[in-house]
Amino acid sequence: MREKVVNWILFIVLSLIWGSSFLLMKIGLQALSAYQVPALRILSAGIVLTPFAAKAFAQIPKAKLGVVILSGLLGSFFPAFLFCIAETQLSSALTGMLNSLTPLCAVLIGVFFFQQIPQRQKIIGIVVGLVGLYFLVAPNGRLDLGNIYYVLLVLLATVFYAVNVNIVSRHMHGIASINIAAIAFVFLIIPCVIILAVTGYFAQPFTSTKVIGSTAAACVLGMVGTAFASILFYRLVKRAGALFAAMVTYGIPFIAVAWGYYYGESISIFQVGCLGVILCGVYISNK
Template identity: 60%
Template sequence: MKDKLINWSFFAALSVIWGSSFILMKAGLEVLSPYQVASIRIMSAGVVLLPFAARAFAAVPRNKLLLVITSGLLGSFFPAYLFCIAELKISSSLTGILNALTPLFTIIVGISFFKLKANIWKLAGVLIGFVGLCLLMMASGEVNMGEFSYTALILIATLFYGINVNLVGRHLQGIGSLNIAALAFVFLLIPCLIMLYVTGYFSHAFGERQVWLSTLASFVLGTMGTAVASVLFYMLVKRAGPLFASLVTYGIPFVAIIWGLIYGENINMLQVGSLVVILGGVYLVNKK
């Protein structure tokens, strides 16, 4: 009973943290480019976890080092840029809803590459989730090719999440959650710093209030939405398994929608109905 309570506590915390990430991205994009917001996000996570890096490097087996770095790339680095670029054209609430497809990709990747067994319920869930996605595209007016290309970036990011969840659940069970996160993000510090330099971040007028607010939003996004959340997520995957961990996406879109309503984004009932269809598919996918 105590273990279940802890697992659900992690679930609730991750839902709130990650559900708030999409509106923080919007705040960062007020002044900064998507590449700058994503770089600050990942770099600030690496700085927060830097004190734990030396111990993590000593604790992680050398034959697992490449897997840990790959986990950081698939679970945080690439999705961070994909999400920020996508939010140039689509709302934070819609982004949060699309993120609910993560469990579907988790099961598809698990069946295809990680020998996860499928049954009729899981296959039906994948089909229903796809139908929900199509309805969502129609409800959101994202069906023209120009806008759909940005929506597709979110789908790629959720695919990366699905791969990462299976990777961690299958190959990194014996490694401490903090060690995985610390190593993954510290290795990404230099690439992010280079990205900030190349994209002209250091040329901004830092005397302007809005530049600082966008930078602060990106920093909070990194420390909470990436560093703290990644440690919690790795712990949840190892405690409750990859499928339960992927169910965090049940809570994320509802938090994202609440933030979207607070900041005046347009959300219609057909979008909410599409979310219910998607989550129905997710439920069937994870039904025992």
């Protein structure tokens, strides 16, 4: 019982953090480009975790270093850029909702590439959750996704997330979560600095309140939404498995709606009902 309680606490905390991250991306994009925001995000995460890198490098088996770095690329680096580029055309709420496709991708990738056999109830739960998600995005039964190119960027990010949860679940047992995160993000510091330099970030007018606000949002996103959240996520994957961890993305629309309500967006009873359906899918899959 205590194990399940801890797993659900991690689930809720991660949902809160990552559900808020899409709004922080939007704030970051007010004055910075879709390449500068994710680069700052990953850079700040790497700086925060630098003090742990030496110990992590000594403790992680050398044969596992490549897998850890790959996890950082698939689980954080590439998705961070894909989401920010998508949010130049899509709303933060819609982007967060589309992110809920990750559990389905996690099951499919686990079946086709990691020889996993999902239980029937888990598949049913994911389908129920996706039905709720569909009507949440398309309340009139018509899916209006705007520019399909940007939607596909989000879907590609969910595929990367799904591959990552399977990699962590299969290959990283016995490695401390802090060590995984430290190596993964410290390795990405130099590429992020290069991207910031090439895109002209260091020439920004740092006396501008908009630039300062966007920079602060990107850094908070990195320190909390990436560094801290990644440690919790790696821990959840190893405790509860890839499918349960991937289903954190089902909690994100709840937070997106809450932020929308806070900022004055209208929230209908129908939307609340759809969120209830999604929650039912989470329950069925983890019953």
